[in-house]
Amino acid sequence: MVEFEDLIEELDKLGEKERSKEIERVAKDCVCPHCPSYNECADKKLEYAFCITGKSDGCIDTELGCLCPTCPLAQEYQIGVMYNFYCIRGSEKEQKVN
Template identity: 75%
Template sequence: MDEFEKLIEELNQLNEEEGLKKIKELEKDCVCPVCPSYNECANRKHENMFCITGKSDGCISMELGCLCPTCALAQKYQIGVMYNFYCHRGSETEQRG
């Protein structure tokens, strides 16, 4: 089991409130808001953490660049290189299929 799988397992064991709190803690390392693909719509909806939460809810429709490989969160959990553009293609879990 890799680091990302351990994180997802941990999140799955938390109740909804605790899970949202954990994701909020992880947000401090998220680079989504400064990514070239991120847009005003995603900003207004406060969308981020796509590697965990999945693709944008209708805001991001074009891949204009990807910072996932440089994200501290992605590096910590060893993701973002094989799969990326989480905002448009889906979470790490979804892309791993």
């Protein structure tokens, strides 16, 4: 099984365009847009996949619940339980080192 850290490492090797494309592929079922914490500002900026990309860019600032544990990507890579609220607290990698 590919670990989440390995996925991040692979993504970090890619150029900006390829990275975005690959994130789009791996996080295609990201449930953030259905989450109570998600808002219009984040929607306008097409923000998602915070577990990979880190905090919301000034849009999401209130923790009203996190759906990450129910996300297919989180389940595949066994993330989203110990760390979550990625849009506010930072990516899985960032939270792990803090």
